[in-house]
Amino acid sequence: MEKQQDPRVLRTRQLIRESFIELLQSIQFESITIKDIAQKATINRATFYTHYEDKYALLDEVIEQAFKEMIPEQVIHAEALTEEIGDQIILLTYRYIVDFHQTCRLDSKSIATLVDSQIKGMLQKTIEDILSKEKENHQYIEILAAITSSAIYSATYQWFRLEKNSHADLLLDIVRPYIMRGLSKQL
Amino acid sequence: MEKQQDPRVLRTRQLIRESFIELLQSIQFESITIKDIAQKATINRATFYTHYEDKYALLDEVIEQAFKEMIPEQVIHAEALTEEIGDQIILLTYRYIVDFHQTCRLDSKSIATLVDSQIKGMLQKTIEDILSKEKENHQYIEILAAITSSAIYSATYQWFRLEKNSHADLLLDIVRPYIMRGLSKQL
DNA sequence: CAGAATATGTTGTTTATACAACTTTTCACT
């Protein structure tokens, strides 16, 4: 699973990611150049290209890493999608969106769309993992996970856009029953 | 004067110095191993030896760099050792000693001795540079610089050991007339 | 005191990065 790597590679990639994240705090994504990143990371510009195809690939990795680090242990090891686990996933999504928009200057909607779809993908993967432990029947799990994750994400994103300041309890009360009912065997 | 370097070298040396300084905050110098430094700097232990002969050489460089960065511009460009410049040098010495003992855990006296002699050397060099701009006669400058620098250092160090908390104004009032009279042509 | 463990240095080889010197792409501008 874990591939051991040359420490130089790990360090260089880490430097690139850190520099990129720092740049994102003050410069819009579209305005960041590879030269900027390379300079800040004290690496040669050509070296950047041995690690990332372009800055979009770098953004992908940064988003993915940040999201993965925010997933609570309980969710990772969850054996079933209980109400509690559901709540945690919803809150995770909410915290991620808030964090992301707090620390990054996203300009064009195209970038926001990239980020969106990636988070949705990770959510889906997370939920799929849990459901496949819970359910014997593997047939519809992908579909259930897709529905559930997009439901959670879209609701949370709306919540973020409309009511930035309010507590998330109400969000939970809206989304939780929605997805729990959807996943229940009754339907 | 300034030699341009491979950025990898600069970065590695920087990493080593930073790691070493951080380690010094919590671990006594004698207890720090090359392995510790290499690990913290995320470099290979063998790489350490391509840059520094041992940890004493590293300590030397760190001390020298820190001291140089603390020298005020006015002192660097001083054309004569006036009372004002003298005061600045005394205060510089005091600040350096305080800083150094605040951030580093020095254990054995042998280390303190190393540090002492190096600071004295740098002080001497600084004063010699100023005096050689001021005086036509170059004959005794080295000796005057040696006397003056060691006077300043020893007085300041005593002051630091005995009256850590008190303001340095009194120190100035003691040392300034001492060295100014010593350097005056009257004697 | 012996010997086990740990730290210090050293060396030959492999590999990642630096760099210069390109070509191609993008984009501002009058």
Added chain:
DNA sequence: AGTGAAAAGTTGTATAAACAACATATTCTG
């Protein structure tokens, strides 16, 4: 539209760093 400047990529070569393997030295411990 067309030109010049800046950015994006690419490639060959030189070198710093990684690493393993080794020898020696130091420190710890029963």
